[in-house]
Amino acid sequence: MAKATKKQALGRGLSALLKDPENDIQSVSDKNADQVIGNVVELDIQSIEVNPFQPRSNFNDEALTELASSIRELGIIQPITVRKLDFNKFQLVSGERRFRASKLVGLETIPAYIRIANDQESLEMALVENIQRQDLDPIEIALSYQRLIDEIEITQEKLSDRVGKKRSTITNYLRLLKLDPIIQTGMRDGFISMGHGRALINIDKKKEQIAIYEKVVSDGLSVRDTEKLVKSLKEPQGSDSEKKKDTKAAPEYVTNGLKAIKDHLAAKVDITTSSNGKGKIVIPFHSEEEFKRIKKILTGD
Structure with a gap:
């Protein structure tokens, strides 16, 4: 005492x-x-x-x-x-x-x-300390990451070191900011989790995002159920035989190697193949910074 x-x-x-x-x-x-x-x-x-x-x-x-x-x-x-x-x-x-x-x-x-x-140091201290110590909701964390990137002009790689998080984790949070504001508010209010939000990001049209969000909330869908619902909406419309044909068109070496490519790039990767053995790899990006990051991994500069 x-x-x-x-x-x-x-x-x-x-x-x-x-x-x-x-x-x-x-x-x-x-x-x-x-x-x-x-x-x-x-x-x-x-x-x-x-x-x-x-x-x-x-x-x-x-x-x-x-x-x-x-x-x-x-x-x-x-x-x-x-x-x-x-x-x-x-x-x-x-x-x-x-x-x-x-x-x-x-x-x-x-x-x-x-x-x-100074102001910049104060901003960085406030954002980093709050990200590490406070129970922020996913959108607040995403906004904090974005502010650090924009206002302190820090890359995702350096931000990863600064806050002690994997770069892929930071990317996943930042992607939440692409959700419709209504869905972001729902996440902040606890109606849906970050897992729900990550599933809804895969729907491009905001109206469809909101429609699925409302169904998730009203029916109390789990993250897994939401992922299945989103996947069913994104699958190409066609006959069962056409879908089976598309599935068979991907050789085993392609399906086995797809995960390794995704993990290396920490990005979504789509691969399509044809019956003659040809195919293509599609790597979507959501910002100039993400494009530059993927380019750096692929080219080394």
Whole structure:
């Protein structure tokens, strides 16, 4: 208990240091910066503004109330992270749920780690930390990945290293943004899962996407059932004999090698063959970046 009290008192002492105009810390090289940066400081909650780069836009009211109740009883267990904007003015980098819940409880101060960062660094820190630590829905994660790619000008390969996810995983999330907004909202609200969304992406026409989405929700279809439904709609219309003929036209060496090609490219690959042994490989792409990625894998530059 004495150790916790000492730490809290230290935080209040550092807070007083930050409120001294003669010790306004603007960079890591400033006097007393080493005492503040990276340490837990008790900050006035009114001196902190919400991060405009925050990827999370949905906050469950019930979960927020439960967190507020926990904070009322036990206090803040994990400090939030902020960046210094100006004299006694800070901006959230991560921990918005804790920040919101603390305001609900009526706390006047909140423990925080302080960083000094520019807008781009703040954006990257906020997005990466939230992707890794927060329970974002699939669309929020996809939007976070897209913002990192667009605003920080980072490739999917580098993003993969930055967030510790496979590049194919990032691609699968980004593809969700091609769904109709109605379906994206349904995923964010929990009516369908990411697995449902990945199946619906294979339907090109938005009207058909929505029609299948409505059937999935109304009938409570599983991901597997949804995949079967989508597959049945995409299969070419024709006689059973024609379908059997098409199936037989693909030699065993083609069907055996198809998975290896897909895994290597981390992309959808279509192969068609004819009875004379000829065939073609079709590799669809959904953006300029994806085309360049596939080209790099195939050509090496």
